[in-house]
Amino acid sequence: MQHIQIKGLHKPVSKLVMGSDFFTLSNGADVSEILHHYVAIGGNAIDSAHIYCGGQSEQAIGIWLDETGKREEMVLFTKGAHHDQNGPRVNPEAIRHDLLTSLERLRTDYIDLYGLHRDDPATPVGIIVEALNEHLEAGRIRAFGGSNWTHQRLQEANDYAAQHGLVGFSFSSPNLSLAKPNEPFWPGCVSADAEALSWYEAHQFPLLSWSSQARGFFTGRYSPEVRDNADLVRVFYSDANWTRLQRAQKLAEEKGVSAIQIALAYVLSQPFPACALIGPRSETEMRSCLAGAQLVLSAEELAWLDLTEAAV
Incomplete structure (x- = not known):
């Protein structure tokens, strides 16, 4: 398994990040089995969020960490400050509330990678950066980033941090997949377009892609009909x-693999540090993800797949 480095974090992050939006307190045996298979292929990073399964995802992960004693081996990536029925919650109070709750659920005193699940462009980035730095200094988080933040807002936030002697965003988690969305899957979600990809490459900014395989679009079971x-x-x-x-x-x-493995390789072969959030439910699916992650596509192959070059 290959890894990337994220500024502020001493542990390397495996390029395949295990998604947990289906982990609950009622399927603990399944959670344990899936994470066993994930660790067996060399994975060390688990993605969750304050809102996943009403908090049960984080709780299930916390129980597994306690039972296995693997906390220090794993990179915990969780997210907070998602909007609610009243609207955006990207503010210091919501960040603090969600982070402290996540720490308790995960049975740990720090989060390796903390992400803001959504952005609120109406909130000045300075307020957000300062709030996150307080948690960084308190040791509650090791690095922070944005999930569904545009590259323009990331740049604005990091410019503010540089100007004020603060730590900036170290990573981003938008959608990136070979299949390009016609519209956001959920309101407020961000997908990396060509302009964004140029920014990530120029800054060598780590990207952790959700829906990296376009929710099964490349499995072969879908067609226009x-x-x-x-x-x-x-x-x-x-x-x-x-x-x-x-x-x-x-x-x-041509390569003797599957189309969905090519789609995964497309994300991981980008010319900047990239990880893919995955959601396999079995050892067979886990091994398929590993095989896709081991493929390396050339710049010409990436361009051809993405319709920006006629032929490889």
């Missing part, structure tokens, strides 16, 4: 994405 998944139709059905799928299938055949 199969329209039983309304969300997938809404977000990913487009002529350009069908062409990307065809190209992924062609390249996969």
